[in-house]
Amino acid sequence: MLALADDLGARLRNSDEIATGVTLSVRYADASSTRPGRTLPEPTQHTVLLARTASTHYDSLALQRARVRSIVLRADALRPAPCALRPAPRRRCHPAAHPPQQRRQATRDRSHRRPRPRPLRA
Template identity: 45%
Template sequence: MTVRDRARGIDPRAITARRMPESISTFHTFDRNAYDPSLVRAALLDLTATPGRRIRGRDQIARTISLTVRLSDDSTVERTRALAQPSAHTDDPPVTVFRILDSLALQRARIRRLVTTAEILRPAEEGPGTQISLDTARESRLCLEPVLDRINARYGRRLAGPAGAYRHAS
């Protein structure tokens, strides 16, 4: 194949479709061991919002979410739970992740690192579809998600998101 062929759009190589990932992970490592439950929950809220943006950008949905907690003694605890409904919305994963965290009973644990993984990613058309909801607050948040995604894509990923995810820099 010559440069002339390429310039004319002739390329005999086979075209292969790009495979979408089957999971997306995000992590947060604390500067010091974290004791404060509100600090841990704020980090988890931020961790669960980030994969939602990436999944929506690829037009996918997640079926399960995993939480891995690394403690100060380098031991790890991992749990996986299915979402109530396969979703890519920012509202759904935090509920499941907080339930996992509560089930671990780590009230006085010294947490060093958190990892969340959205797993079993599938194309959005394989999902349950759109259900009419009578919860106007949730519907308003779902309508706002594409706008927030565009703002974060343009100005930086942490510009707009859940208010509880922002930790005070004191």
């Protein structure tokens, strides 16, 4: 769940959008699926809140012995991010409005975009 929420949060931050809800799509081995949606406590693009909501969402499904094939986390009701949530190069407001957690996430997003050495294949 954390990897899904981390990816979703990074994509929301890169596109300067916030989500007001999330949908968790779970596909089972017998080709059936469930797609419950949940409204977030506040519109956000933060990984922590997205991960917490996705985890409680998944736990509420009470899947104890179900064979799950795939899990997809989607953002619902997207809106443009307010000025304080935008990354520094695109922001047109005072930097003090940028909370520390958002600065850490922006730094981590930049480090993930850096080219990484790829393993050699024979």
